[in-house]
Amino acid sequence: MKVLKIIIFVVLLGSFFTTLLVAINHYTTPIIQKNEELKKKRSVLDVFDISYTKENLEDIFSDNIEVVQKENKEFYLSLSREVAFGIKGSGVWGPIKGIIAFNPDFESIKGITIIHQEETPGLGGRISEEEYLAKFQGKKVFPALKIVPHGKAKAENEVDAITGATMTSKAFEELINNQVGEYLALIKEN
Amino acid sequence: MAKNIKKLLRAKGFKVMMIGLWRDNPVFCMLLGICSGLAVTNKVENAIAMGAGVTFVLIFTALTISALRNFIPARVRIITYMIAIASFVIIVDRFLQAFYPVIREAIGPYVGLIITNCIIMGRAEAFASKNKITHSMMDGLGVGLGYSYTLVIIAIVRESLGFGTILGFRVMPDGWTNWVMMAMAPGAFFVLSIYLWITRTIAGVESKE
Numbered sequence A: 001m002k003v004l005k006i007i008i009f010v011v012l013l014g015s016f017f018t019t020l021l022v023a024i025n026h027y028t029t030p031i032i033q034k035n036e037e038l039k040k041k042r043s044v045l046d047v048f049d050i051s052y053t054k055e056n057l058e059d060i061f062s063d064n065i066e067v068v069q070k071e072n073k074e075f076y077l078s079l080s081r082e083v084a085f086g087i088k089g090s091g092v093w094g095p096i097k098g099i100i101a102f103n104p105d106f107e108s109i110k111g112i113t114i115i116h117q118e119e120t121p122g123l124g125g126r127i128s129e130e131e132y133l134a135k136f137q138g139k140k141v142f143p144a145l146k147i148v149p150h151g152k153a154k155a156e157n158e159v160d161a162i163t164g165a166t167m168t169s170k171a172f173e174e175l176i177n178n179q180v181g182e183y184l185a186l187i188k189e190n
Numbered sequence B: 001m002a003k004n005i006k007k008l009l010r011a012k013g014f015k016v017m018m019i020g021l022w023r024d025n026p027v028f029c030m031l032l033g034i035c036s037g038l039a040v041t042n043k044v045e046n047a048i049a050m051g052a053g054v055t056f057v058l059i060f061t062a063l064t065i066s067a068l069r070n071f072i073p074a075r076v077r078i079i080t081y082m083i084a085i086a087s088f089v090i091i092v093d094r095f096l097q098a099f100y101p102v103i104r105e106a107i108g109p110y111v112g113l114i115i116t117n118c119i120i121m122g123r124a125e126a127f128a129s130k131n132k133i134t135h136s137m138m139d140g141l142g143v144g145l146g147y148s149y150t151l152v153i154i155a156i157v158r159e160s161l162g163f164g165t166i167l168g169f170r171v172m173p174d175g176w177t178n179w180v181m182m183a184m185a186p187g188a189f190f191v192l193s194i195y196l197w198i199t200r201t202i203a204g205v206e207s208k209e
Helices: A002-047 A057-064 A124-128 A130-136 A166-188 B002-010 B012-021 B034-039 B044-068 B074-099 B101-116 B118-128 B133-162 B185-203
Strands: A065-070 A073-078 A083-090 A095-102 A109-116 A146-148 A158-160
Touching (some): A002 A057, A002 B074, A057 A065, A065 A166, A109 A130, B034 B101, B034 B133, B133 B185
Antiparallel strands (some): A073 A083, A095 A109
16 A cells, blocks of 8 residues: 555656646747857858858848758858868867868868867967957968967978867867868859 | 835845845855865856756745645655756756756866755755745745855866867967966865955864864
8 A cells, every 4th residue: 555655656747747748848948959059140140251140141041042952961151152061070078070061162261160068278279269259360271271289380280289288179170170071062063 | 215225135034035145155155066166166157057057946946845845745755855856957947958058068077967956955955945935035045145156266267277268268478378277177176275264264164072
């Protein structure tokens, strides 16, 4: 009898909280998806250096950006034939995700934005700072992008590393080099 | 009006709340919730979000457990606490993802870890399972606020030294060099130890040896 009481109690309690969670999930899922969508759009506009406000974000995006799907890869084309796409890979402590944009020559970088990173705050974490990412502008990714010790960057495929964050710099270099070739080859066919 | 306030101050619920704020403060008296206190205090914003999340879960867990206290079979009481706590934590997590995605991103995995925050389980077992609903909720509020302000104090020290800002506003002079260590976990240990030393001296807490 005692056991039966326990079972009934647990089942009732479980059902009550499950119902509550299902309701919350149902209510928040569309909002969360929308947030992620907006975040992606903001990053794409940022990387093309197109200004927008919170209100007109969607309109500016649909007016200026053409989304192209190719072999399961998503490309964003701007009106002036610049191209951008997502890159991701592992950093030191966790994944790094970002969007990289190329000038119409499909060779030199127009800009990079970081969507997600878990690097050491103040060291590798500076990878998402605009001042650092600005160093990549105009740099060429062929034959390969090289991140060299701070202050040593001279050639057009060399970028300064973040001081004190060799591992993050190395990971970021690999992440870019591993992916851009394939993506750029695909979009060049167009 | 003044009479009402006096009455409120003398009420048991209020006293219960004040105990949580100071004498039984979860962080410096009971030394509970230290792990999350170390993890999310590098920025004031994160500390506030974490404090609010924990306070919310504390209050609603107290409500649930206190309301059910005469029905919960003793053998499954811990499971009951866990189900209630886990559900409220998921609610907090979904709420942050939907309405405060930036903060959710910053404190990410730690939101889920509210479940393992010993303060909540501790208060459910020690207080909510034995007291009436209003007192239990006031206890949850008091302990939650006690936890929150401790986190915020630590975060103010860490953010101002580690980033030169408080809540994103610049507070340090231009020539200030950020103490990177303060932004990282070791800095949290130093600030927390100093904080414990000061508050325990003021509160007159002594180890029973």
